[in-house]
């Protein structure tokens with residue numbers, strides 16, 4: 001299996017998750033982990049599995065992630081397994097305004113769901129539920145255990 005993990009990251013947390021996912025996939029085949037700005041849509045052909053990860057920013061994927069997903073041609077992911085993850089903050093970890101964030105997060109959600117939807121719209125076969133991994137603050141760190149949870153999520157995908 002040839003897998004590509006594409007990520008965006010401002011503070012390094014999503015990159016850490018992407019690398020944990022990549023490492024966990026290694027037992028199943030060849031894996032590349034690349035920043036979203038270093039990948040063009042024409043490079044996706046030839047991969048069996050493409051996983052995209054983004055920080056949640058204003059309830060959506062980052063602008064670079066959105067631009068990358070939008071640039072994939074219609075049917076560009078036909079025959080390719082796909083999955084999406086984001087990083088996010090749990091409202092209970094927000095020091096002030098957690099109630100407000102909870103309210104809006106309930107309405108507008110997180111990045112991984114629209115990313116998974118877009119990957120499917122481009123023809124990809126979704127092989128895992130979109131997943132969110134938690135940071136404790138905007139710049140991190142990740143919550144304890146999230147790298148292990150990411151590796152588990154990836155192993156589940158490799159087995160799919």
Ligand SMILES: Cc1cc2nc3c(=O)[nH]c(=O)nc-3n(C[C@H](O)[C@H](O)[C@H](O)COP(=O)(O)O)c2cc1C
Nearest residue numbers: 009010011012013014055057058059087088089138
């Ligand atoms: C401008 C900005 C907007 C954000 N919006 C959200 C949001 O809507 N929901 C959320 O859960 N976290 C939000 N966050 C927290 C980010 O998800 C967090 O910074 C990110 O997971 C860190 O990943 P990175 O280190 O890869 O950039 C926001 C952070 C910033 C700086």
